[in-house]
Amino acid sequence: MLPFSFEWIWDMSHLVFHGGLWYALSIIGMGITFCILKAAYDTYKGKGSHHP
Amino acid sequence: MDSALIPKGVKRCSIGQFILGIGLVGVVLLWGVFAMLLCWLKGLNQTNMNNAYGFAMWIWADLAVIALGGGAFFTGFLRYIIGKDELKNIINYAVLIGFICYSSALLILAIDVGQPLRGWFIFWHANVHSMLTEVAFCITCYFGVLCIEYVPLVLENRQIDKVPFFHNLSHNMHEIMAIFAATGTFLSFFHQGSLGGVPGVLFGRPFGFREGVFIWPWTFFLFIWSAAAAGPCFTILVTKITEAVTRKKLVKDNVIELLAKISGWMLLTYSIAKIADTWQWATATAPSKGFNLMDFYSNNPLYGIWVLILEIGICGVLPAIILVSNKGRKTAGALWAAVILASLGVCLNRWVMVLQVLAVPVLPFTNWNMYAPSWQEVATTILPVAYGVILIMFSYRYLPIFPQEQELNPVEPPAPQEQQAVSKPETPSDAQEAELKPAEA
Numbered sequence: 115m116l117p118f119s120f121e122w123i124w125d126m127s128h129l130v131f132h133g134g135l136w137y138a139l140s141i142i143g144m145g146i147t148f149c150i151l152k153a154a155y156d157t158y159k160g161k162g163s164h165h166p
Numbered sequence: 167m168d169s170a171l172i173p174k175g176v177k178r179c180s181i182g183q184f185i186l187g188i189g190l191v192g193v194v195l196l197w198g199v200f201a202m203l204l205c206w207l208k209g210l211n212q213t214n215m216n217n218a219y220g221f222a223m224w225i226w227a228d229l230a231v232i233a234l235g236g237g238a239f240f241t242g243f244l245r246y247i248i249g250k251d252e253l254k255n256i257i258n259y260a261v262l263i264g265f266i267c268y269s270s271a272l273l274i275l276a277i278d279v280g281q282p283l284r285g286w287f288i289f290w291h292a293n294v295h296s297m298l299t300e301v302a303f304c305i306t307c308y309f310g311v312l313c314i315e316y317v318p319l320v321l322e323n324r325q326i327d328k329v330p331f332f333h334n335l336s337h338n339m340h341e342i343m344a345i346f347a348a349t350g351t352f353l354s355f356f357h358q359g360s361l362g363g364v365p366g367v368l369f370g371r372p373f374g375f376r377e378g379v380f381i382w383p384w385t386f387f388l389f390i391w392s393a394a395a396a397g398p399c400f401t402i403l404v405t406k407i408t409e410a411v412t413r414k415k416l417v418k419d420n421v422i423e424l425l426a427k428i429s430g431w432m433l434l435t436y437s438i439a440k441i442a443d444t445w446q447w448a449t450a451t452a453p454s455k456g457f458n459l460m461d462f463y464s465n466n467p468l469y470g471i472w473v474l475i476l477e478i479g480i481c482g483v484l485p486a487i488i489l490v491s492n493k494g495r496k497t498a499g500a501l502w503a504a505v506i507l508a509s510l511g512v513c514l515n516r517w518v519m520v521l522q523v524l525a526v527p528v529l530p531f532t533n534w535n536m537y538a539p540s541w542q543e544v545a546t547t548i549l550p551v552a553y554g555v556i557l558i559m560f561s562y563r564y565l566p567i568f569p570q571e572q573e574l575n576p577v578e579p580p581a582p583q584e585q586q587a588v589s590k591p592e593t594p595s596d597a598q599e600a601e602l603k604p605a606e607a
Binding site (some may be wrong): 115120121127128130132134135137138139141142145146148149150152153154156157160161162 | 289290292294295299303304310314330331332333334335337342345352353356
């Protein structure tokens with residue numbers, strides 16, 4: 115649920131539950147995005163291409 | 167036939183044996199899938215759940231596999247956050263076991279929901295006053311973390327690793343794995359705890375109800391503690407079973423002993439806390455609600471006081487004493503017994519906190535509600551076990567799960583010097599290939 119959803123209420127329960135969910139999803143999402151982008155950059159630079 | 171996919175320097179069974187093994191376990195898997203389809207197509211009338219048992223065998227299985235899969239988060243915590251470097255030799259397998267346990271839990275929930283197409287409701291139309299909402303959030307996110315921890319292993323497959331992008335991706339994921347491990351620990355802490363919190367807040371059911379701190383009953387902390395204690399024991403148990411089946415030593419003794427020692431101390435401190443909690447509940451909490459201890463363990467065909475003794479004494483204190491003692495950890499039979507008892511103990515604890523809570527009568531004029539699962543419930547609970555065995559078989563065959571395997575099981579003795587001089591390969595890569603015959607590779 116996001117704040118623009120009609121069910122959303124600005125209270126502590128919604129902030130704690132959904133804040134925690136978004137926090138965890140953000141870390142996971144940013145972490146994996148960083149890995150993919152860096153892997154693409156490294157591959158572009160020729161890193162790892164000598165690997166058998 | 168598939169020798170190009172098998173990690174270098176290790177020996178695996180023939181493809182025929184492998185397919186036969188997959189086929190045998192696959193029959194069990196198909197039986198579970200048939201029962202699962204029955205539940206989805208015909209509905210939850212295929213189960214023996216009723217108004218008294220909204221939570222039944224599936225929820226017990228969920229809680230049990232989540233506790234047993236706790237080895238992944240706790241081993242990851244010890245390896246990446248505390249810095250126990252020796253555990254790098256078992257962390258891959260702990261992650262694989264955790265991945266199987268959590269995917270199994272989600273699969274069981276997908277059957278239990280009854281209408282899996284509405285599974286997303288819990289995220290969008292969330293009840294923000296329910297501990298189970300927190301559990302759903304955390305389990306889903308943690309499964310994502312386990313996928314991220316498992317993917318680098320898949321990318322390390324001999325052929326996939328040849329692709330530069332995948333090689334770099336695997337390397338980069340390893341580099342920041344500590345962040346994912348810390349996130350996993352955070353998520354596990356809360357969902358293990360909230361699963362324990364559910365029976366603890368049921369003030370209408372004095373068998374489960376506990377006092378606690380702020381909004382958290384003591385069961386919240388006991389569930390985290392027991393998962394951190396028994397999860398690594400289950401990792402050791404599955405490692406030992408894998409070693410017995412493959413007739414190979416896959417992990418060095420010092421690694422197993424370190425994990426067993428940490429588990430042992432966790433289990434011992436958990437058992438003391440559990441005894442203190444039980445004492446407080448039996449002498450103060452339950453009497454304040456009008457119940458005596460023996461009201462929960464008499465006048466029924468199954469739940470006697472033996473359940474309490476078995477859970478805390480035989481499957482709690484006994485394995486803890488074995489694991490904290492140096493001699494116990496070093497004796498193979500004692501170690502086997504301890505990890506089996508610890509794993510059984512946490513499963514029994516979850517059974518008691520889910521099923522016995524619902525069985526105990528709460529009003530003077532009601533009787534015990536006894537429950538036996540239907541064959542569809544049994545089959546769908548065994549389904550994840552078969553799936554787990556198949557995933558372990560594939561992972562063991564094609565992925566470098568055990569970093570010490572090559573060292574502990576050299577494929578062939580080093581050739582004499584003269585022979586080496588005669589058959590010296592021309593390039594270093596040829597030398598690597600020449601070490602093994604294709605079939606042995």
